[in-house]
Amino acid sequence: MRRVTIFGATGSIGQNTIDLIARDPEQYDVVALTGARNIAQLANDAISLRAEVAVTSEPSLLPALKQALAGSDVEAAAGPEALIEAAARPADWVMSAIVGAAGLAPGLRALEQGTCLALANKETLVCGGSLVLRTARDHKANLLPVDSEHSAVFQALVGENIDAVERIVITASGGAFRDHPIEALANVTVAEASSHPNWDMGQRITIDSASMFNKALELIETKEYFGISPDRIEAVIHPESLIHALVGFADGALMAHLGPPDMRHAIGYALNWPERTELPVDRLDLAKIGQLTFRDPDLQRYPALKLAREVMAAGGLTGAAFNAAKEIALDGFIDGRIGFLDMAEVVARVLDRMSSTDGLENAPFSLDNILSVDALARTRAKEAIATTYS
Ligand code: NAD
Ligand code: MG
Secondary structure, three states: OEEEEEEOOOOHHHHHHHHHHHOOHHHEEEEEEEEOOOHHHHHHHHHHOOOOEEEEOOHHHHHHHHHHHOOOOOEEEEOHHHHHHHHHOOOOEEEEOOOOHHHHHHHHHHHHOOOEEEEOOOHHHHHHHHHHHHHHHHOOOOEEEOOHHHHHHHHHOOOOOHHHEEEEEEEEOOOOOOOOOHHHHHHOOHHHHOOOOOOOOOHHHHHHHHHOHHHHHHHHHHHHHHOOOHHHEEEEEOOOOOEEEEEEEOOOOEEEEEOOOOOHHHHHHHHHOOOOOOOOOOOOOHHHHOOOOOEOOOOOOOHHHHHHHHHHHHOOOHHHHHHHHHHHHHHHHHOOOOOOOHHHHHHHHHHHHHHHHOOOOOOOOOHHHHHHHHHHHHHHHHHHHHHHHO
């Protein structure tokens, strides 16, 4: 039996992970499941998978969780410290699928246990970069990418020497507005931005796909995870979302990873790694697909990509500031306080202000420093929204 824990179990990645685990209950012992507000889902899954503990990140929801678990053997816990405590419980494999920077601390705690961490939470690497990699190395913990592009690169690199890599190309669907007239982008609605042409995902990453803040985070994630210089990392629009990434080698070969847009592939690869076993995903019918198309992203349409280049060039804690400002800007768009294009404006403003005053490039990488930069960037982003858009 393998002991597994799922952070963000009630979300899109979490539910896909549970789908795979529940197909093979004899193989897995579930240690902890965590969620935020969806207590009914969290409790139901914890009971049916016989988890040791269910944790909600919301302290005020502890009584509701206790009530939902009444009569079962599952323990109930709540709050950020309870998430850390769940990460410290011995496990063989942990899925990191909280959305946002909130995923960083529990992921680090799991790595400190030497646990294999399957990383869907890209914010962990964007904010925690070298600290996360160092923690994994120091504790001999495996860190496996679950973001589909990074899983694809990881798979294309099996048996290869990273020094022979000339470039990494990650693909992007282009999101909800890839064919929208640019002039109309200022007025798109949250509902329009929340519908993805190819993938079924949580609302926040779906909107981030429309703005390409998701691809911006993924460029930074690629740099951090594979340790490759930013000028060797490209993003290309591939509307079919069937090639997830390509790795170009010194001899001119380009290795592409193809698969259906179903996250159970990348999750299952990380779950079964280093083996491959059968997964319940569709098989591609190439003749039916007919053709695959590509085009360069227009930086006017996707200013987030330009910001990502600046963040990669600056390095240090700039990633943490970028992500935190983006999270607040996204809240602002979802709450109707700012428009779709204002998100990139707000983030750019926060980065400008913080890079000139707050020494992001040179501050040492510690969890405390990351969390204080994260908090400061949130404050600055709220100020930018309040002063400009209210
Ligand atoms: P989601 O919104 O569907 O689920 C998020 C999960 O995190 C839920 O369980 C929620 O309860 C929990 N959560 C939310 N806020 C929290 C907080 N402050 N503290 C603790 N828990 C909290 O998100 P998702 O689409 O499953 O994405 C999860 C992560 O995986 C994100 O980092 C996303 O970028 C990444 N990712 C997702 C996909 C996808 O297909 N959905 C693909 C690649 C990467
Ligand atoms: Mg991705």
